[in-house]
Amino acid sequence: MRKDISSEAGQALRKATTRRTMDPAEIQLRREIRPAQQRRLGDEVYEALARLISAGELTSGSRLPAEGELCQLFAVSRPVVRTALARLRDEGLIEPRKGSGWYVLAHAGDGGSGQAQEQFVAILQALEFRRSVEPDAAYFAALRRTADDLDMMHKALKDFEETIEQTQAKAHVDFHFHMSIAKSARNTYYMNALEAIEYDIDLGQMLAHSLSMLGQSARRRAIFNEHEAIFTAIGNQDPAGAKAAMLQHIEHSQLRVIARGQELLRRTQAVQAD
Known part of the structure; x- marks a missing residue:
């Protein structure tokens, strides 16, 4: 998983300065440190799959890889994959079939x-x-x-x-x-x-x-x-x-x-x- 480097740097800086008086340069540095604004991994997984569906790479009725395969492919955790799949389902792009997995809906790529x-x-x-x-x-x-x-x-x-x-x-x-x-x-x-x-x-x-x-x-x-x-x-x-x-x-x-x-x-x- 990605680390929030800016946040870690801020924590380290605070630990290093709590026991002594900070000079103006250190105070300004602390003000400038902010958590990194990173894209959510679930958004990247969702957008990648939605892109392939809309472009016709994943055709109507085709079965998506299993959750475990998607985790390996994207190098993310299972909850991240499930969040992306739920969003695709809510937008009518895919549907679950009990005991079989996720499938691209017949109309998903038709307007693309x-x-x-x-x-x-x-x-x-x-x-x-x-x-x-x-x-x-x-x-x-x-x-x-x-x-x-x-x-x-x-x-x-x-x-x-x-x-x-x-x-x-x-x-x-x-x-x-x-x-x-x-x-x-x-x-x-x-x-x-x-x-x-x-x-x-x-x-x-x-x-x-x-x-x-x-x-x-x-x-x-x-x-x-x-x-x-x-x-x-x-x-x-x-x-x-x-x-x-x-x-x-x-x-x-x-x-x-x-x-x-x-x-x-x-x-x-x-x-x-x-």
């Missing part, structure tokens, strides 16, 4: 061409942002990486490769690879930028793999090859090559998202026409 379009616009906006940040992160990673950094990147790369032929996705492998590069760049701003869009980097791809199986192994192999090219350039301490490889990967990702969006929009429109 506009919603699907909005979702893919959001994903493309995240990629647009990444295009302006990650090539430079790869550039500096190639200049500053250590042997330990390469080991970290290689592990993330192997974890990604293991998912190519699997029906069950391993959580957050794409994000871990990109974050390992940001860490190797030795610049906290790159790490902060990726953390801000972690949801968009990894969750959509992982859910499409694990829930709908629309992502084919050839597509995942192509993504792996792009990751491997970035890793090789960083390992060779080739900053220009690393930057170019990262830019190519993100450009190809944009093309893949556009193709997937067009396919799903056609499917949604076909449902509406029936």
